[in-house]
Amino acid sequence: MKPIQTVLITGANAGLGREAARQLAMRNGVEKIYLACRNQAKAEAARNALETETGRKMFEIVLMDVTAPETVRAAVAALTTPIDAVVLNAGGTGGQKPNALTNEGVTTIFATNVLGHIVLVNELMSRQLITSTVLYASSEAARGIPKMGMQRPDLASGSPEEFESIANGNKFGPEGDPMQTYGYVKLAATLWMGAMARKHPHVRFVSMSPGGTAGTAGFDDLPFLKRVIFKHVGGVLMPLFGMMHSVETGAKRYVDGLFNPEFETGHFYASKAGYPTGALVDQVSIDATFADTTTQDNASDAMMRFA
Template identity: 65%
Template sequence: MKPIQTVLITGANAGLGREAARQLALHDGIEKIYLGCRNELKAFAAKAALEAETGRKIFDIILMDMSDPASVRKAVADLEEPIDAVVLNAGGMGGRDPAARTKSGVTSIFAVNVLGHAVLVDELLERQLLTSTVLYAGSEAARGIPKMGIARPVLETSSVNEFASIADGSKFNAKSDPLELYANVKLVAALWMSSMARQHPHIRFVTMSPGGTTGTNGMDDLPFIKKLFFKHVGWVLMPLFGMMHGLEVGAKRYVDGLLNPKFESGRFYASGGGSPTGPVVDQTTIAADLDNAAFQDNAKQAIRLFA
């Protein structure tokens, strides 16, 4: 597998994506970083700031809206040269109504966290524009975070139909907690990545959680009380109790996942135990069903029903 020299990061104008771009630029072997952004003004502001901070003019902008597969396809169609690695970082809670269905038939939260990224990877592979590594921003929520009151997703059959019901939101109801939707969505994505690793053995597919990270925009669209807790109370108190860490730590997990070969293809790495911080471990040691090939393939098939 060739050394990683060019990287595309989705959601790169702020938070973890921007910090990952900054850290990667400090590695001599990295020659080009594509900032995948939805907003052009914010993209150019991030590019200018990153050039000033790193002293390197290696940043290019690719405009794409990860919640819109058509936007993603257009962005890939405009690419003129291969990319070694992609960091599938864009995500969050899917706007003010995460359960609202997009024109693709999936919920907003599923569209931005999973469907857009699946389309991006498939398009890059189809055009032979991806040479080395795919890293997906996973979450400890996919196997539950007891210390934060986030239950492990409950699957009855792990069938294609059940995963499709997560994608289109029919598994949930109006009273479902947005964090429940988020946990299920991140579980589907981790399984999809493992299936892709088996289907494309020449490409490395690593799911890496950035962990509980302060300074991100991911919780901006939560209901007011939850947003207040996570962003204004949690960011102050949770680090004191070892429940959250800074942007630099979360982004470094991405960089390590990309550049350190000890992180194996098809694996989902996140913090151990019931916390979203601390050393990362292979999550199959916590939840064995993550290693079930049939479940993985079912998740991938469900995603492609909407792609």
């Protein structure tokens, strides 16, 4: 497999994506980083700051909104050379209206975390523009973090119909709690990664949770009370109890996932059972669903229909 010299990161203007861009720029052998962002002004501000911080002029802005597949397709169509690795990082709890449907008939929270990335990878694969690794920013929420009020996503059957209902929000209803939906959409995308790994053995597909990370904008769109609890109270208390780590530690997990061959294609790495930080373990040791090929294919087939 070709060594990783060029990397595209979605959601690269802030939080973990931006920090991953900084760490990658400091690594020998990495020559170019594409900052895939939805807002030109924010992207330029991030590029300028990254150039100052790293002393390297190697960042190129690619405009795409992962909730709008046509912008993703246009961005890939404009690429002139293949990319070695892509970090599917854009995501979160879906903005102000997480349950609102996009033109493709999926919820905004699903489109942000999953659909845009399926379209991105499909386009890169079909145009032979990806040479080495796809890394998906999953989350411990995909197997539950009860200590943080996130229950384990409970698949009824794992059928294609159930994954369709996760994508279009019917499983949760119009008032679905984005903190719970979030676990299901991360689970669905992680299963899709497993299916992709089997279908495309010449590319690595690694799912990696950055872990509970303080200081990002990840909780900013939650309703007031939850925002106060998770961001302001939790952001101060949780690091003290080892429930959150720094953005540097979180982003380093992405870099390790890209470069350390011990992280195997088709697998999902995150913290130990019950924890959102600490040592990384293969999540199949916590929940066998992650390696269930029928469930992986059901998730992939159902979600591809929206792409």
